[in-house]
Amino acid sequence: MAESSAPVLPSATAHEVIDPHSYAAWDPLLDTFDRLREETPVVRIEPDEEGLFEPFWLVTRYDDVMRMSKDNATFLNNPRPVVFSLNAAIEFSRQATGSNMLVDSLVVFDAPIHPKYRRLTQKWFMPRNLARLEGEIRNLAKRTVDRLVESGPQGDFCKLVSAPYPLHVVMQILGVPEEDEPRMLMLTQQMFGGQDADLSGSGMDNMTPEQVLELVAGAVRSFEHYFAEIARARRANPTEDVASVIANAEVDGQLLPERDMAGYYIIVATAGHDTTSASTAGAMQALAQDPEQWARVRADRSLLPGIVEEAIRWTTPVQHFMRTAAEDTELGGQKIAKGDWLMMSYVAANHDPAQFENPRRFDAARSPNRHLAFGAGAHQCLGLHLARLEMRILFEELLDRIETVELAGEPQRSVSTFVGGLKTLPLRITVAGEKT
Numbered sequence: 001m002a003e004s005s006a007p008v009l010p011s012a013t014a015h016e017v018i019d020p021h022s023y024a025a026w027d028p029l030l031d032t033f034d035r036l037r038e039e040t041p042v043v044r045i046e047p048d049e050e051g052l053f054e055p056f057w058l059v060t061r062y063d064d065v066m067r068m069s070k071d072n073a074t075f076l077n078n079p080r081p082v083v084f085s086l087n088a089a090i091e092f093s094r095q096a097t098g099s100n101m102l103v104d105s106l107v108v109f110d111a112p113i114h115p116k117y118r119r120l121t122q123k124w125f126m127p128r129n130l131a132r133l134e135g136e137i138r139n140l141a142k143r144t145v146d147r148l149v150e151s152g153p154q155g156d157f158c159k160l161v162s163a164p165y166p167l168h169v170v171m172q173i174l175g176v177p178e179e180d181e182p183r184m185l186m187l188t189q190q191m192f193g194g195q196d197a198d199l200s201g202s203g204m205d206n207m208t209p210e211q212v213l214e215l216v217a218g219a220v221r222s223f224e225h226y227f228a229e230i231a232r233a234r235r236a237n238p239t240e241d242v243a244s245v246i247a248n249a250e251v252d253g254q255l256l257p258e259r260d261m262a263g264y265y266i267i268v269a270t271a272g273h274d275t276t277s278a279s280t281a282g283a284m285q286a287l288a289q290d291p292e293q294w295a296r297v298r299a300d301r302s303l304l305p306g307i308v309e310e311a312i313r314w315t316t317p318v319q320h321f322m323r324t325a326a327e328d329t330e331l332g333g334q335k336i337a338k339g340d341w342l343m344m345s346y347v348a349a350n351h352d353p354a355q356f357e358n359p360r361r362f363d364a365a366r367s368p369n370r371h372l373a374f375g376a377g378a379h380q381c382l383g384l385h386l387a388r389l390e391m392r393i394l395f396e397e398l399l400d401r402i403e404t405v406e407l408a409g410e411p412q413r414s415v416s417t418f419v420g421g422l423k424t425l426p427l428r429i430t431v432a433g434e435k436t
């Protein structure tokens with residue numbers, strides 16, 4: 001347990017940090033993080049009388065989040081949830097699966113299991129292997145840009161481009177045929193979109209917490225059945241996709257148990273699209289807000305990698321992860337006890353002025369840009385090279401075809417504490433070579 005002298009966040013601020021709506025409002029939350037980094041960079045969040053969640057520490061400074069990410073022996077992913085969870089959700093998982101999380105996957109394992117599982121696909125996700133996919137990804141990007149152009153001079157970039165494109169890419173690498181993509185999207189949204197009424201697509205806002213949990217568990221079961229079929233097919237006829245690697249992978253001489261295999265598919269299926277959608281939409285927002293920048297990068301494509309990287313920092317699509325202390329330790333001047341639960345706020349860390357000058361500014365030339373949007377250490381994002389590649393290829397295609405972009409309305413952010421970003425981005429475009 002924490003020392004009694006530990007700073008405790010006043011309940012209004014604590015509520016702000018765990019309220020998904022704060023992440024939709026964004027700037028006031030960044031103001032709060034600025035204040036906390038200065039005053040109480042490692043601070044307790046205690047539940048109110050209702051006791052809806054377990055107490056935890058909120059960590060807001062870049063250096064502290066970096067240290068936690070890299071010290072995987074002291075800060076464990078297991079056994080508490082890796083994402084901020086209400087007690088009801090944890091209890092539901094325990095009853096359904098015997099584990100604190102509904103799905104066991106890379107993000108839940110620690111050493112010695114984690115490195116064994118991670119090694120199975122690590123090479124597949126490296127740039128050398130991904131280079132083989134460039135042609136396929138470019139085709140998906142071209143088709144996506146075609147649809148944007150065909151839809152006319154004004155439209156929602158999220159709906160037309162940034163939501164569908166990363167989903168197509170992930171489904172392609174998992175061998176999911178295009179006709180099944182809507183079902184996969186619905187299942188992902190049921191698993192993660194529950195906090196945002198517009199995104200859950202299932203009227204979750206009108207459901208009781210029990211009904212929501214049932215729906216989420218049902219989504220997990222559907223995923224498991226679906227991917228068990230894919231695995232059977234890939235064992236019979238392996239291809240070069242990551243689905244085949246997972247289906248045929250062995251740990252200690254054995255194929256993966258069903259549940260772990262399903263967990264692997266589910267983490268790749270779900271981790272790879274909403275995240276990249278958010279950074280892609282953020283990149284476009286930044287460029288549309290400053291039309292001269294669009295013209296500059298059209299003329300000089302060497303600016304693109306900087307834009308992609310800065311968009312990933314600026315948007316920080318994965319807003320936090322949780323860790324559990326394996327032993328007593330100290331962090332940011334506070335005594336952390338074995339078993340304590342801690343929230344690494346990537347949003348706060350990526351806006352730490354001690355690391356990033358003028359952090360709220362989108363600076364395509366920022367260098368160095370050692371952001372924490374992909375995490376760090378043993379669990380650092382497995383798909384980071386794929387995310388960068390997808391974004392670069394998409395923007396190359398967009399820059400070729402679109403002459404000018406500007407905002408056509410106020411963009412809206414999603415309501416979510418975990419993965420978040422723009423859910424609408426109204427744009428006006430002109431197409432290269434066409435008279436307006």
Ligand code: HEM
Binds near residue numbers: 373
């Ligand atoms: C801009 C896009 C993305 C962002 C911001 C992002 C962010 C993250 C973060 C913060 C973590 C946890 C890191 C940690 O605990 O230290 C993570 C883990 C992971 N990501 Fe990503 N991700 C993105 C795209 C992708 C893509 C495209 C894929 C794959 C298709 C992917 C697959 C994974 C997997 C499998 C893990 C778990 C790794 C492990 O625990 O060993 N991500 N990602």
